[in-house]
Amino acid sequence: MTQEPIGSPEIYRLQVNGESHDVQDAWLGESLLYVLRERLGLPGSKGACEQGECGSCTVLLDGAAVCACLVMAASATDADIVTVEGLAPDAALTDVQAAFLDEGAVQCGFCTPGLIVAVHHLLEHNPEPSTLETREALSGNICRCTGYGRIFAAVDAVVASRADQAAR
């Protein structure tokens, strides 16, 4: 049991949404989720389980969708991190965000940021997923409010409109 303050004198640097942030006086046991939320003023990523089961903390780490609750912040210093706040410039909405609103995929919204990141990631790698591919890709993102029906509708709407745009 320590009687010393838990902050570490070491400073480390994170690249988040294209900006570089110094983290200092932090306890080195902090998760990336904690540091984003509590130290960098980026509370968009949510924590509903802190053990990789719910996906509400989903962020992109060098393009891969990961659970920020399972990543030690101090080990992510070399990575390019994108959170929900970094998907679109201030006040703008991505097509996925707009579709979530249009299709009624948002209720309490606690799952929403993680799902939005996960859907962006899915469609980046698989622009026209089958129903089952969508379900499998999003199966790590729990939503307790919607029963997922409107979320599937939002994904379908984005797929259709992107295909439409590509055809033009």
Add this chain to the structure above:
Amino acid sequence: MTEASAPPAATATATETVTALRPGVLGTNAARPDGVPKVQGRFAFANDLWAENMLWGATLRSPHPYARIRSVDVTGAWKIAGVEAIVTAEDVPGQPTYGLIRQDQHVFASGYVRFRGEPVAAVAADHPETCRRALEAIVVDYEVLTPLTDPEEAIAGTREPIHPDGNLIRHQRILCGDPEATGPIVVEGTYEMGMQDQAFLGPEAALAVPDDDGAGLELYIATQWLHEDRKQVAACLGLPEERVRLVLGGVGGAFGAREDISLQVHCSLLALRTGRPIKMQYGREESFYGHVHRHPAKIWMRHSASAAGEIIKIEARMVFDGGAYASTSPAVLINGVTHAQGPYRCANAIVDGYATRTNNPPCGAMRGFGVVQACFAHEGQMDKLAAAAGLTPVEVRLRNAMRTGDPLITGQPVDSVAPVERCIRETDALPMPPDLASDADVLSLPGGTGRTADRGHVVRGVGYGVAIKNLMYSEAFDDYSTARCQLNDGVVTLKFATAEVGQGFLMLAQQIARTILGVDDVMLDTIDTQIGSSGSTSASRQTWMSGGAVDAACRKVRELLFEAVADRYGLPALQLAIEGTDVVDTIGTLRVPVGEASMGLRLDETVEYRHRPTEDLDENGQGNCHVAFAFVAHRAVVDVDPELGLVKVVQIATAQDVGRALNPLSVAGQIEGGIAQGLGLAVMEEIVVTDGMVRNASFTDYLLPTTLDAPTVVFSLIEEPDPQAPLGAKGVGEPPCISVTPAIAAAIRDATGRDIRRVPVRPQDICLA
């Protein structure tokens, strides 16, 4: 009919009405005002809040389900750098106990701990990790006692009381008609339901900010009912209510689990102690310990019926385990016993219900509130009755379906619109899913990517469930909701204390104001205790109650507006109406935009909306105890591998009595979300408790439906506006999760021939039955 993949506003009936309406008014899929910040990650949930100089709070909880506390030694925790406050039972300045109906739970355990997870102490420190270390350093000396975990022992009275109030929280009997009545068909069964968790996604969280003088505070809290929280928090802190101001922090779902106090008092107390803002948030494990759950229940039922399958009498014995503290158990029990007959006519009944106190986790409100348990039992009985009478499940339900005006076994006439027959017929008419393809992807088979069914073994089954659900609070509770409407220079501002927990009340309030006042922009004031109570966001009541209050406040303001316009133009106010965004003279030619008509005016009305009064039940369970009712039917199609006991719910069809769909897209969301929770209860979700210990307090071990478990949902909305309801609309939140569970259980019985008596249905209940 609406496929889950098609937006509901595009249905045949909805299109005609929707396209004719001005965007954003009642009946349209108006946008949520909290939608944009929610998709951007900028919406502030309670645990996103932060204050200068803030400390973290954390709670020490009992590791035992039942123990006497010999001593609590906090000296070790004080030695840890960064610890700023430690509080225990001795430090509670006001009333030591709290509770929604009975104040029987200590803020911090005093003398005894009565469930695993009961709060014993709390600390405030500079970092969550410091808090964790401080909690570890607190030494509690427990004399471990043998827990009372069997509700039957609590009823029998064979054990010493585990609480001064005794081991029985409530018993209620219903006696109706002729107790000797009988018939040629008698069917009986015993039905069991496990303990379900609300599992809202945003764990409990609050930020308490003390006033400079240390004699009051502001509490930002994710809750369902600000004013009830304030009442309990102020009492425990020994402060006048006006010194405790509550502000709604963003709420990440609720489903009943935020109706009781969790961290409110602890967080406030630490703030007053330290004079600094305190942030508290539970992790998922603590959330399982920190809120009440759905009551596990055991229900025996016997139905006597005519040879034609008409119900003559029901007998039931219903046991709801309330766990260590009362919470809302007395009210949950009453919902259970008064809904024992289901949505069916029944003239004779003997029902006994018990809510017990044990050392199991406390149980209280969860979506469906006592009716979920009753429905699982009465629907199991209806299928037995169908079989005995040689009827199909649909026929037996149609034959007994309640109609408007029929009496309940409490003697109360069901004077809400009761389209039970339509619910059943329309559900049955919805299309069936395609057969399971012979080359079906493994992901669509029972078991999915885990233990996967053998395609050749999979059998399909179909089952039905129908439900009645009371709306609003019952038993003479004087329920009301307050709303304020201001119209200043063409700008409408609404204020209320209604907790937006995700259901979409903010959007509905704007829709009402746009409709009544003919404005497009509606501002929403902060949701806090600086106005009268709006009651709880529960019991499917806010559309009716707070919707009713907003509607009434807007109508009053509209009257004032008409008077002003009438004055100005020398017209009788009675001749004026709102058409689109204009005030118009219905007889003459005057047409003024509302914005212009209200220039220079400051109109301001506050209204308290009340529903009609209800009564207590007498000792025979007779009385008009409920306000109103809604109805729903579900049909489930399942694929089962009987060898492995795996189930895949393929499709749910449902027709729901909604009165009027004020926002069809939101209704769809409630229906699909409720179905997912009912599916969870049917085949996945259970808090496993052995000897009073929770065995699966995590999302790894408590299984929630994922995208791969979600069935296809097809539904039909039954819109017969209820004349009692201020907007014609019935609450739509609870019905979707009620009869879907028994429908799935029935479908599993149909597929396998197994006698399924318990939910959640576990693999062993199928393959070892």
